[in-house]
Amino acid sequence: MTDKLPVLVTGGAGYIGSHAVLALKDAGWPVAVIDNLVTGFRWAVPDDVPFYEGDIEDADLLARIFAEQGTRAVMHFAGSVVVPESVVDPLKYYHNNTAKTRSLIASVVAAGVPHFIFSSTAATYGIPDVPAVTEDTPQVPINPYGMSKLMTEYMLRDSAAAHPINFCALRYFNVAGADPQGRTGQSTAGATHLIKVAVEAALGKRDSVGVFGTDFATPDGTGVRDYIHVSDLAAAHVLALEALIADPARSLTMNCGYGRGYSVLEVLDAVDRVTNTAIKRVMSPRRAGDPDSLISDNARIKATLPWVPQYADLDTIVTHALQWERKLSERVG
Numbered sequence: 001m002t003d004k005l006p007v008l009v010t011g012g013a014g015y016i017g018s019h020a021v022l023a024l025k026d027a028g029w030p031v032a033v034i035d036n037l038v039t040g041f042r043w044a045v046p047d048d049v050p051f052y053e054g055d056i057e058d059a060d061l062l063a064r065i066f067a068e069q070g071t072r073a074v075m076h077f078a079g080s081v082v083v084p085e086s087v088v089d090p091l092k093y094y095h096n097n098t099a100k101t102r103s104l105i106a107s108v109v110a111a112g113v114p115h116f117i118f119s120s121t122a123a124t125y126g127i128p129d130v131p132a133v134t135e136d137t138p139q140v141p142i143n144p145y146g147m148s149k150l151m152t153e154y155m156l157r158d159s160a161a162a163h164p165i166n167f168c169a170l171r172y173f174n175v176a177g178a179d180p181q182g183r184t185g186q187s188t189a190g191a192t193h194l195i196k197v198a199v200e201a202a203l204g205k206r207d208s209v210g211v212f213g214t215d216f217a218t219p220d221g222t223g224v225r226d227y228i229h230v231s232d233l234a235a236a237h238v239l240a241l242e243a244l245i246a247d248p249a250r251s252l253t254m255n256c257g258y259g260r261g262y263s264v265l266e267v268l269d270a271v272d273r274v275t276n277t278a279i280k281r282v283m284s285p286r287r288a289g290d291p292d293s294l295i296s297d298n299a300r301i302k303a304t305l306p307w308v309p310q311y312a313d314l315d316t317i318v319t320h321a322l323q324w325e326r327k328l329s330e331r332v333g
Contacts (some may be wrong), residue, residue, distance in 0.1 A: 006030040008071045010056050011078030013040030016175060016230060020075055021049060023234035032069045044184045057100045062107040073115035074108055082100025086145035097148035105155055109163045113317055115244045116167040117237055122294055124150040132297040135253050142289045166251045168240040173226035173257035175233055175298050177317040178324030184326030187216040194267055195318060199325045202275040209279050211264050222264035226257035226295040229311035239305040257296025258312045274318045
């Protein structure tokens with residue numbers, strides 16, 4: 001049985017971070033959160049979880065948190081995640097995702113915190129030329145977002161070689177859905193994720209859904225992505241933490257996806273099916289840099305961790321996203 005060490009979750013008031021907090025808390029881990037609330041929500045963090053409003057660049061605050069909480073592991077979700085914005089404002093992404101993470105790692109090393117789990121991304125692969133991406137597929141990011149995350153992977157690799165710290169970089173594919181118990185979900189206004197946009201449209205919050213590109217080399221001409229339920233992703237983080245603690249000499253890098261792709265039209269069909277509505281679809285030109293298909297090879301995570309996805313079903317993901325969107329309407333309205 002792995003000792004349940006105190007964990008600090010950065011960005012724990014955000015979408016994926018808040019699900020990780022719940023997964024840790026549900027499993028009995030002592031957990032605390034730091035979030036600057038620029039895109040996160042204070043209400044997304046349970047009342048009995050110690051919360052610090054602040055920035056991961058604030059070395060004095062981090063030193064105080066580590067001392068007060070006895071932190072022995074960090075799960076790092078804080079950062080900026082909108083790919084098109086990263087192209088328009090690259091320095092914001094190199095600041096928020098790379099420079100600030102460098103400061104965070106420095107604070108972790110200074111405090112002797114031995115374990116670090118990093119929220120990386122399939123965007124580090126760029127446009128792969130293989131049907132299913134393995135962890136050894138060349139990483140050639142095509143936008144500053146992907147590059148900012150890849151640079152963090154390099155920093156962690158080099159820091160682990162120089163200091164008594166091990167890490168796990170989890171490369172996410174398309175994260176969607178919400179906590180099945182309705183405790184948290186994707187709440188950011190103006191989100192760009194397809195399933196979030198589609199359920200907003202189904203509830204009348206948007207007039208239509210844009211389909212960007214119908215000429216991809218895929219069965220129906222629209223882009224294919226590997227969608228993973230956010231609660232399955234959060235569970236993978238907890239198991240990864242257990243693996244780091246069990247073998248302090250080992251670091252890990254793993255894809256987080258189901259190894260199954262769905263096209264944009266298949267996703268919209270699922271939303272229509274679940275909601276019994278017909279969302280208006282606006283066909284538009286493809287966006288620069290969108291790969292035809294991006295699907296994970298998840299053999300490594302399944303071989304390394306006892307990870308068994310519980311929600312690997314598109315209609316289930318859509319149902320949970322829809323339930324959360326309705327709840328969010330009640331909260332805002």
